[in-house]
Amino acid sequence: MTQFTKQLTVPTRGKGLYEITRQVESWLAETKVETGLLTAFIRHTSASLTIQENADPDVIADLNEFFGRLVKESDTWYRHHAEGPDDMTSHIRSALTQTSVSIPVINGRLAFGTWQGLFVFEHRAIPHRRYVVLHVAG
Numbered sequence: 001m002t003q004f005t006k007q008l009t010v011p012t013r014g015k016g017l018y019e020i021t022r023q024v025e026s027w028l029a030e031t032k033v034e035t036g037l038l039t040a041f042i043r044h045t046s047a048s049l050t051i052q053e054n055a056d057p058d059v060i061a062d063l064n065e066f067f068g069r070l071v072k073e074s075d076t077w078y079r080h081h082a083e084g085p086d087d088m089t090s091h092i093r094s095a096l097t098q099t100s101v102s103i104p105v106i107n108g109r110l111a112f113g114t115w116q117g118l119f120v121f122e123h124r125a126i127p128h129r130r131y132v133v134l135h136v137a138g
Helices: 021-031 057-070 087-096
Strands: 003-011 016-019 035-042 047-053 100-106 116-122 129-137
Touching: 003 021, 016 057, 021 035, 021 116, 021 129, 035 047, 047 057, 047 087, 047 100, 057 087, 116 129
Parallel strands: none
Antiparallel strands: 003 129, 016 116, 035 100, 035 129, 047 116
16 A cells, blocks of 8 residues: 655635535556545535535535525634634634545546545635645555
8 A cells, every 4th residue: 555645825815615526636647556545634624625516616605605595603602712703703714614535546546536626624714725635555
């Protein structure tokens, strides 16, 4: 079995989903792993990872709106405001989603369905540099 790791830097422009499928696939091709398992892990508590549809932009817009309604930034009962009014809401949204995902590798490719892609889900309003650690074993 061989193993490889890499850290991706993902610049964000504020809240939203940022697809990283191509960057991950490009790195995976360099490893030449044909069969195995890829794990992606985001090194943050106010952003997350998600596998989501990458064909219809309405899916992304609806997800952003849903999380905005689900976790309201105007709630006054939050105690944690160290980095601004969206700080605690970002932690809650991250807790409701995922910080890591595992994706099978088959024939040197991610075993995604037709419309699936991997996204960084930025929960903060201001731009950030997010770090995603990739690990493949096969």
